Amino acid sequence: MRTTTVMLCLGICVSGLAHASNRIFDRSVEADPKGTVEISNVAGRIDVTGYDGKEVQVHGELGEGVERVDVDSSRGITTVKVIVPSHTFHSASADLRIRVPRDSELEISGVSADVSETDVQGGLQLKTVSGDVKADIFKGTSEIKTVSGDIVLRGRADGAQLHVTSISGGIRLDHGSADIEGSTVSGDLHMRVDATHSVRVRTTSGDVRIEGKLISGGTIEAESVSGDVNVRAAPDGGYEYELSSFSGDITNCMGANAERVSKYGPGKRLNGTEGTSSGARIRVKTMSGDVELCDKN
Amino acid sequence: MSRKEGTISSLRELPRDIPPARDLWPAIQARLTEESRAPTAADTRVRNRHLRMRFIAAAAMIAMLAVGIWIGRSGLPLVGQRARPVLTASTANPGTEQGAVQTAYTMDPKYLRDRAELVKSLEGQLATLPPQTRTKVMASLATIQKSKQDLEAALGHDPSNALLQELLVNTYQDEMRVLTAVQEAGTAGKGI
Numbered sequence: 001m002r003t004t005t006v007m008l009c010l011g012i013c014v015s016g017l018a019h020a021s022n023r024i025f026d027r028s029v030e031a032d033p034k035g036t037v038e039i040s041n042v043a044g045r046i047d048v049t050g051y052d053g054k055e056v057q058v059h060g061e062l063g064e065g066v067e068r069v070d071v072d073s074s075r076g077i078t079t080v081k082v083i084v085p086s087h088t089f090h091s092a093s094a095d096l097r098i099r100v101p102r103d104s105e106l107e108i109s110g111v112s113a114d115v116s117e118t119d120v121q122g123g124l125q126l127k128t129v130s131g132d133v134k135a136d137i138f139k140g141t142s143e144i145k146t147v148s149g150d151i152v153l154r155g156r157a158d159g160a161q162l163h164v165t166s167i168s169g170g171i172r173l174d175h176g177s178a179d180i181e182g183s184t185v186s187g188d189l190h191m192r193v194d195a196t197h198s199v200r201v202r203t204t205s206g207d208v209r210i211e212g213k214l215i216s217g218g219t220i221e222a223e224s225v226s227g228d229v230n231v232r233a234a235p236d237g238g239y240e241y242e243l244s245s246f247s248g249d250i251t252n253c254m255g256a257n258a259e260r261v262s263k264y265g266p267g268k269r270l271n272g273t274e275g276t277s278s279g280a281r282i283r284v285k286t287m288s289g290d291v292e293l294c295d296k297n
Numbered sequence: 298m299s300r301k302e303g304t305i306s307s308l309r310e311l312p313r314d315i316p317p318a319r320d321l322w323p324a325i326q327a328r329l330t331e332e333s334r335a336p337t338a339a340d341t342r343v344r345n346r347h348l349r350m351r352f353i354a355a356a357a358m359i360a361m362l363a364v365g366i367w368i369g370r371s372g373l374p375l376v377g378q379r380a381r382p383v384l385t386a387s388t389a390n391p392g393t394e395q396g397a398v399q400t401a402y403t404m405d406p407k408y409l410r411d412r413a414e415l416v417k418s419l420e421g422q423l424a425t426l427p428p429q430t431r432t433k434v435m436a437s438l439a440t441i442q443k444s445k446q447d448l449e450a451a452l453g454h455d456p457s458n459a460l461l462q463e464l465l466v467n468t469y470q471d472e473m474r475v476l477t478a479v480q481e482a483g484t485a486g487k488g489i
Binding site (some may be wrong): 007111112127129130145147148165166168183185197202204205223224226232244246247252265266285286288 | 448451475482
């Protein structure tokens with residue numbers, strides 16, 4: 001009991017010292033309201049918020065291993081760069097809270113840093129290795145990449161073009177619209193789309209779930225090697241569907257029966273039309289993953 | 298309605314027996330006897346052709362059997378044999394991997410060159426990643442390798458399956474995407 005108390009006190013002291021050693025950094029620079037903001041940070045956090053102002057405001061808590069933070073702005077490009085010496089024995093982690101003009105284009109690069117973006121309405125380019133990403137998606141082109149970090153996105157406007165990829169991280173999108181492309185290897189992919197023109201997703205072993213409404217002329221294409229694919233799309237008028245799997249099962253809630261591709265070998269397919277044909281189309285392909293289609297959300 | 302002379306209105310009006318103009322059997326018997334005694338040159342040619350066809354068929358059977366055994370031994374793990382390792386720098390190009398389906402995609406020289414370079418630098422790049430990420434990336438690469446093997450095995454049974462061909466090509470593309478992402482991730486910290 002006594003040993004535990006001593007250890008607890010020691011732990012509190014060490015964490016207190018570590019926290020006390022964090023340096024606070026604050027800096028603001030004038031920025032183009034429709035310019036580009038580039039942020040890079042190896043580890044820690046990067047939280048960016050859009051606001052109605054003309055400055056890039058940086059607040060940071062810097063670990064011992066961080067040398068400095070460079071903030072520069074010229075010719076429409078503002079850079080925020082956490083500088084870490086090549087050899088450091090201390091934590092090279094920095095927690096950044098940054099406010100940028102709402103219409104800025106944002107480019108963020110991290111390694112293990114978690115990234116969060118809210119209310120930035122220009123294009124996004126967010127890349128991190130093992131950090132998680134949480135972002136709002138507005139109009140324009142957004143490109144989000146992680147290696148093992150999870151990605152959580154929320155659509156905030158129509159007309160976005162979204163490219164989102166991860167290797168082992170999961171991808172989740174709520175209120176997606178316009179053109180969406182997503183791929184993972186082993187991470188699961190879950191998309192809720194409001195009214196989309198085009199959704200194209202692919203996984204190797206991750207499961208896919210797409211829910212939402214497909215507008216006239218829109219397409220949903222999903223492909224997986226061994227992951228299961230579940231599409232629940234309400235027909236806004238109607239759609240054609242083509243589902244095929246080499247060794248997985250194909251089921252649906254419309255009462256249609258999948259047919260065997262060959263009398264002697266494996267392979268199933270289910271083709272048909274739900275409602276009236278409006279040019280909308282759903283295509284799903286798997287090797288061994290199961291496929292499920294339903295016209296009800 | 299009067300019946301015209303020579304016309305037949307019912308089957309019953311046909312005669313029961315019609316004898317042939319001449320007896321055909323003696324000629325047929327003579328021909329058969331003659332053929333059984335001395336085979337003609339044409340007969341020899343036909344017989345030789347049949348023999349040759351049988352020989353070719355037997356050779357084809359043996360060749361197919363040999364190819365089947367070779368594919369089985371090289372493409373599938375033997376009992377007690379360890380599975381192929383996850384992608385490493387020493388892994389050969391997919392076009393030369395044993396049991397690999399020689400798709401046009403995998404035989405493209407630029408693809409092979411790029412992939413070889415990425416695989417060569419893979420171990421070094423993986424070492425720069427955080428340990429947990431490294432483990433996840435290795436697992437993902439293993440998943441891709443397994444998917445490639447499964448697709449290739451399925452294509453071995455059904456080589457003309459368009460669905461499997463498409464999935465295999467896309468899996469090769471996924472592998473390149475992962476290798477490129479690892480390359481970028483490995484250099485990400487250096488640029489910061």
